[in-house]
Ligand code: GLA
């Protein structure tokens with residue numbers, strides 16, 4: 277396992293570079309990421325390239341045994357380029373061109389941007405193609421599927437729609453644009469979503485297509501750069517660093533043409549008091565591992581208190597720097613790169629803290645980081661070992677986007693039920709995979725398929741087959757709601773899943789911040805919130821019924837035999853313990869071994885391969901935990917990781 281840091285030579289006097297590199301080497305840092313925002317220094321004026329400073333920095337790191345990841349600088353086109361070619365700047369939904377000097381000021385579709393991108397990326401790849409210390413490439417930085425409203429994008433979108441629908445008649449039908457007299461009679465009438473409206477006012481079918489195309493654009497932009505790098509360096513290892521932003525790219529497509537996934541990991545430094553508030557970052561790590569169903573990297577890892585677009589947050593508590601990095605290993609990361617070596621003394625991010633403070637005097641956080649480096653060195657032979665799981669959760673990029681366009685009820689968030697289900701199974705010391713809804717699931721025993729809101733027949737068929745062949749599936753409220761255009765389906769919910777779950781929704785109650793509760797047959801009662809599907813069983817058995825309101829006594833949670841398998845339907849959003857109860861019952865029935873008595877917020881995962889199994893036991897809380905596991909007495913400090921190797 278390898279530890280690195282994000283480093284910005286262009287932010288520091290040259291005298292510091294060698295000093296920093298020496299300290300890195302002493303500490304155990306194995307790689308640095310460089311240059312992802314440095315276009316103005318790499319190409320100070322049109323066609324005049326200066327890589328001498330980067331050569332020098334890379335040389336200093338090489339002498340110290342430190343490898344390099346080069347970031348392509350396309351996130352920040354330099355001022356001369358923006359002035360010469362303002363058409364490369366993206367246009368917002370107010371019709372205004374985005375300003376320069378923040379970042380991300382480039383339109384992926386601009387032919388001029390492509391030309392300059394191709395040139396700088398090509399020059400970099402050509403220049404460093406034989407440089408042994410450059411071991412990987414990062415494309416751009418945190419690519420997002422933003423909607424640009426420039427003329428190039430508008431025309432591209434119209435072409436995309438022409439391609440998809442063929443005729444305006446078909447498009448009008450798919451969009452239901454007759455509503456509010458929105459029917460189109462010319463392709464040119466199709467504008468981007470101008471006006472800064474709350475998206476919920478706009479046509480949902482029209483909006484989802486914009487999101488889809490924006491996601492395709494990002495994917496294409498990354499592939500464009502990857503192809504250029506590969507034309508110079510056929511075996512280059514290429515990635516891009518992603519995160520959970522507002523306009524999510526389609527991770528699965530984005531990384532399909534790249535070699536590995538990397539993720540920017542910033543778990544919280546404020547542990548919530550309310551135990552209903554799931555704070556663990558494990559769910560995001562498992563999503564990242566699931567993108568290519570392979571191990572991944574953390575390209576930016578939490579180092580100190582954060583703060584830039586928000587006031588400064590609590591500093592990293594003792595144990596967090598080491599613990600959160602080891603947690604990433606425990607969920608399938610092979611390399612963790614900390615953001616950043618030293619806190620910036622200049623620029624907008626001067627309050628987003630690195631490992632070393634503004635003073636350049638290494639203190640507590642740095643000492644902990646040094647311990648992490650030693651620990652990672654000990655785990656070296658675990659590199660590329662695998663995480664194997666019997667339980668999977670399906671992630672739906674389309675549904676995630678559609679929920680953001682039309683919030684379902686107060687407090688409703690697509691990620692919440694993913695987190696609840698993940699937490700429920702992880703609670704029993706299991707590895708949990710989170711994978712694309714479109715992936716093969718036959719290797720699993722249990723598949724959670726929450727909120728499959730945008731219906732895809734192949735996904736539905738696969739889930740039916742899986743259950744028919746003996747698998748256990750868990751579906752939830754807001755499944756089968758929309759067709760592929762994001763329009764409601766004229767059938768009883770959960771439409772295509774009705775036969776599988778053996779029940780239907782007779783009515784639903786979006787209770788938002790209100791509460792209800794559900795009573796299980798054994799008398800256990802759990803609070804529930806946000807959404808209540810009032811169910812009627814067709815062939816299913818009722819497991820729990822609502823306890824309040826006019827639908828008191830109506831089914832809320834059911835289970836159905838389907839073929840050789842089983843299908844659960846959870847019609848509401850319950851408290852954590854409700855999912856834990858269901859998970860334990862499901863694990864027992866599915867014959868999956870689990871650990872019954874882990875303390876809350878203690879995670880156990882395993883990595884297997886290279887002739888070993890490594891068990892990671894992580895205290896993801898700010899309290900000490902003492903407990904017995906497999907006959908061993910364990911005492912873990914806050915955020916402490918115990919890693920045990922078994923032959
Ligand atoms: C993101 C970016 C970094 C930096 C950090 C901290 O993850 O990729 O460049 O801005 O946030 O703010």
Ligand code: ZN
Nearest residue numbers: 383424426429
């Ligand atoms: Zn554009």
